[in-house]
Amino acid sequence: MPVYSEKVMQHFMNPHNVGEIEDADGVGEIGNPVCGDMMTFYIKVKDNRIEDVKYKTFGCGAAIAVSSMVSDLVKGKTLEEALTVTPAAVAVELEGLPKNKMHCSNLGAQALHRAIKDYAIKNKIDIPGLTDKEEPEEDEHACET
Amino acid sequence: MDNVAASPLLPEVREAMLPYLGEVFGNPQSLHDWGDGAREAVEGAREQVAALIGGNPEEVIFTSSGTEANNMAVKGMARARADRGKHIIVSAIEHFSVLNSTRTLQKEGFEVSQAPVDSNGAVDPEEVIKLVRPDTVLVSVMHASGEVGTIQPIAEIAARLPKDGPLLHTDAVASAGNIPVDVKGLGVHALSLAGNQFNGPRGSAALWVRRGVRMLPLLDGGVQEGGRRPGTEDVPAIAGLGKAAEIAGRDLAGRMSKLSGLRDMLIGGVLGRIEHSILTGHPLKRLPGYASFCLRFIEGEATLMLLNSHGIAAASGSACTSRALKASHVLLAMGVNHELAQGSMLFTLGPDNDEEDVNYVLEKLPQVVERLRQMSPLYSRYLKEQKG
Numbered sequence: 001m002p003v004y005s006e007k008v009m010q011h012f013m014n015p016h017n018v019g020e021i022e023d024a025d026g027v028g029e030i031g032n033p034v035c036g037d038m039m040t041f042y043i044k045v046k047d048n049r050i051e052d053v054k055y056k057t058f059g060c061g062a063a064i065a066v067s068s069m070v071s072d073l074v075k076g077k078t079l080e081e082a083l084t085v086t087p088a089a090v091a092v093e094l095e096g097l098p099k100n101k102m103h104c105s106n107l108g109a110q111a112l113h114r115a116i117k118d119y120a121i122k123n124k125i126d127i128p129g130l131t132d133k134e135e136p137e138e139d140e141h142a143c144e145t
Numbered sequence: 146m147d148n149v150a151a152s153p154l155l156p157e158v159r160e161a162m163l164p165y166l167g168e169v170f171g172n173p174q175s176l177h178d179w180g181d182g183a184r185e186a187v188e189g190a191r192e193q194v195a196a197l198i199g200g201n202p203e204e205v206i207f208t209s210s211g212t213e214a215n216n217m218a219v220k221g222m223a224r225a226r227a228d229r230g231k232h233i234i235v236s237a238i239e240h241f242s243v244l245n246s247t248r249t250l251q252k253e254g255f256e257v258s259q260a261p262v263d264s265n266g267a268v269d270p271e272e273v274i275k276l277v278r279p280d281t282v283l284v285s286v287m288h289a290s291g292e293v294g295t296i297q298p299i300a301e302i303a304a305r306l307p308k309d310g311p312l313l314h315t316d317a318v319a320s321a322g323n324i325p326v327d328v329k330g331l332g333v334h335a336l337s338l339a340g341n342q343f344n345g346p347r348g349s350a351a352l353w354v355r356r357g358v359r360m361l362p363l364l365d366g367g368v369q370e371g372g373r374r375p376g377t378e379d380v381p382a383i384a385g386l387g388k389a390a391e392i393a394g395r396d397l398a399g400r401m402s403k404l405s406g407l408r409d410m411l412i413g414g415v416l417g418r419i420e421h422s423i424l425t426g427h428p429l430k431r432l433p434g435y436a437s438f439c440l441r442f443i444e445g446e447a448t449l450m451l452l453n454s455h456g457i458a459a460a461s462g463s464a465c466t467s468r469a470l471k472a473s474h475v476l477l478a479m480g481v482n483h484e485l486a487q488g489s490m491l492f493t494l495g496p497d498n499d500e501e502d503v504n505y506v507l508e509k510l511p512q513v514v515e516r517l518r519q520m521s522p523l524y525s526r527y528l529k530e531q532k533g
Contacts, residue, residue, distance in 0.1 A: 013454065
């Protein structure tokens with residue numbers, strides 16, 4: 001199935017960090033099954049660093065590979081660093097995504113940002129880069145129903 | 146197990162085609178020996194195709210694809226009757242070559258009504274008849290669904306249409322060569338079929354049009370196919386279609402019983418071994434090789450990719466699988482919700498498949514489904530809800 005890059009295939013066939021964190025410090029969810037892709041990210045934060053990250057993903061090969069890549073990119077990073085991970089950066093790390101999957105399936109970074117936001121709200125802290133990075137209006141995005 | 150997408154060319158069909166890719170290169174329209182050989186091939190194939198569907202050879206028009214045959218029938222017949230009326234009826238689950246043809250006709254002032262299907266994907270003849278108006282000139286309902294395999298009651302629709310009323314076309318691309326198809330028994334005026342659905346070559350298809358039925362051509366050109374489909378004939382494809390039709394007709398009973406057996410084994414196995422799986426399409430009135438399902442909590446493309454890694458080819462109607470990122474209009478018309486449609490799976494068996502293949506799928510598919518469910522937030526949510 002040569003639609004995807006080798007990197008996408010590697011992450012799809014052997015996704016890293018799949019799972020849930022029972023006592024997560026932050027949870028972020030994005031997408032919906034109607035569109036075909038849905039991701040839930042869980043983070044464990046210690047000393048302002050993402051000590052652990054896990055996720056569950058419903059969706060196509062790209063969505064699963066994106067989730068895996070995001071988890072790799074942010075594990076061990078500070079929250080500020082994690083917030084600099086963008087969907088575009090994820091696509092680059094994956095050696096590209098098919099054009100029609102860029103929008104629908106590349107939601108991992110946003111799901112993670114939501115998890116960080118959840119953490120910030122719960123702990124009443126302000127993280128630079130979070131407030132000015134408001135959610136794009138992707139949520140019930142242009143998937144045609 | 147994706148024979149609907151591409152069925153392997155039978156060796157006998159390939160043999161029948163080879164001379165026309167080699168020494169017999171003539172043009173059927175030429176008046177010399179080289180042309181004679183090509184002409185004989187085309188006319189022989191016309192007889193073979195006609196025999197498969199119980200029609201007359203002169204009623205068979207060769208086309209390049211089932212899509213072209215459907216376009217020709219729907220647009221050509223509607224346009225030829227536009228002076229009588231401009232209303233067309235199709236079912237909601239027609240192939241895009243029919244549905245989008247009606248869209249084009251709408252731009253030309255035609256009105257189009259869509260007959261609904263039930264949850265099995267079956268058209269109720271009564272629903273079609275209810276839509277008939279004095280200005281209805283054409284009804285087009287597929288003979289069998291290429292997506293869920295449901296066989297439609299075409300003969301019942303034909304019997305109940307008013308005499309001298311609308312013409313009836315059926316898209317038999319998924320059914321011809323796979324189940325008995327008889328144009329007289331069905332009572333239709335036109336029927337589309339395609340060779341690649343019964344181990345013939347791609348690029349080989351035909352439209353059968355009952356003698357006396359008027360139809361405008363899509364292309365303007367010369368005298369080929371009685372002027373209804375001008376353009377130099379694709380002699381190798383036509384010869385291959387003829388041979389494939391002959392073999393399909395000859396082997397039909399044996400092939401049907403074999404494929405039905407494998408299909409039922411696959412359906413029973415999947416429903417028995419995989420929780421939260423449902424059969425899509427009619428449980429009994431379905432094409433022999435078609436086993437189609439919706440598998441809850443997972444998405445079709447990811448499932449196909451993992452199956453592919455095990456050497457299993459299948460298809461899905463999920464939004465992610467389609468380039469347009471839209472879930473199957475067939476499943477949605479059947480009342481399947483978007484979420485469930487994402488997990489649709491279609492296995493189409495062919496003569497090369499055997500019990501070993503089915504057992505292999507029944508071994509691997511549950512593993513693939515389990516693996517994806519383990520990472521599905523929908524599944525974990527469901528499990529939590531179950532717990533309380």
